Amino acid sequence: MSLLKLEDVRFAFPGWPPTVDGARLEVAAGAFHCLVGRSGCGKTTLLKLAAGLLVPDSGRVVFAGRAQDIGFVFQVPNLLEWLRVIDNVLLPVSLHHRPRQEELERALQLLEQLGLREHANKRPRQLSGGQQSRVALARALILQPSLLLLDEPFAALDAITREELQRDLLAMCRRQRTTVLFVTHDIGEAVYLADAVDVVEGGRISQEIAIDLPERTGAVRTSAAFARHCEQVRAALHLEALA
Numbered sequence: 088m089s090l091l092k093l094e095d096v097r098f099a100f101p102g103w104p105p106t107v108d109g110a111r112l113e114v115a116a117g118a119f120h121c122l123v124g125r126s127g128c129g130k131t132t133l134l135k136l137a138a139g140l141l142v143p144d145s146g147r148v149v150f151a152g153r154a155q156d157i158g159f160v161f162q163v164p165n166l167l168e169w170l171r172v173i174d175n176v177l178l179p180v181s182l183h184h185r186p187r188q189e190e191l192e193r194a195l196q197l198l199e200q201l202g203l204r205e206h207a208n209k210r211p212r213q214l215s216g217g218q219q220s221r222v223a224l225a226r227a228l229i230l231q232p233s234l235l236l237l238d239e240p241f242a243a244l245d246a247i248t249r250e251e252l253q254r255d256l257l258a259m260c261r262r263q264r265t266t267v268l269f270v271t272h273d274i275g276e277a278v279y280l281a282d283a284v285d286v287v288e289g290g291r292i293s294q295e296i297a298i299d300l301p302e303r304t305g306a307v308r309t310s311a312a313f314a315r316h317c318e319q320v321r322a323a324l325h326l327e328a329l330a
């Protein structure tokens with residue numbers, strides 16, 4: 088069953104040529120898709136259309152759920168400086184009602200799973216960049232979204248922190264059976280995370296590459312299958328082969 092479907096979606100910013108031009112995409116429930124493509128090809132715009140933050144000029148976005156079932160993580164963590172970490176995580180709840188005990192426990196559990204339990208009472212500026220990204224992830228997961236949309240959430244992080252966050256994101260999404268659409272420039276990141284890599288070119292999906300890897304451990308990054316998939320994505324992006 089598909090949770091999200093883009094049917095011939097077209098979108099232009101007023102006075103500009105189309106940014107998204109006939110995009111088709113189908114994301115099955117529980118699947119992890121990565122959108123990769125050159126700067127300016129329309130990835131963020133596609134994500135905003137999927138989230139309902141932008142409305143297509145033509146075509147349809149079909150999401151089998153309610154708007155509150157969608158979580159969004161941006162490139163910068165966008166945490167509220169005057170709130171403690173735990174209150175930042177609970178923000179989507181607080182916007183509706185005073186958090187209940189079970190919601191507080193759930194927020195603490197998310198922080199625990201992301202290795203931040205002892206930082207719950209700190210302010211965001213007392214955390215490192217990677218820790219702040221984890222808080223943003225916990226905040227996006229607090230309402231248990233069925234669809235999680237992420238726009239280069241780890242782009243500003245160092246390579247080691249990035250690998251750890253990729254591993255933790257996969258574990259969290261598997262545990263909660265979250266469906267994911269993840270935008271990245273990084274081919275290795277896309278191949279490590281995704282069941283399917285969607286290559287975006289000229290505002291549409293030019294190719295979808297199924298990723299078949301046995302296990303998403305750190306070791307898989309050095310496997311022949313991983314390198315092969317990276318080459319496939321590079322070819323779809325018209326980049327020169329590495330070998």
Ligand SMILES: Nc1ncnc2c1ncn2[C@@H]1O[C@H](COP(=O)(O)OP(=O)(O)OP(=O)(O)O)[C@@H](O)[C@H]1O
Pocket residue numbers: 100103106124125126127128129130131132133
């Ligand atoms: N508000 C806007 N008004 C006019 N044009 C816009 C607006 N926002 C984005 N664009 C244009 O739409 C195109 C696609 O932008 P988008 O942010 O979707 O690309 P992207 O693939 O996410 O890029 P990057 O990888 O650099 O983040 C770009 O040419 C951009 O200049």
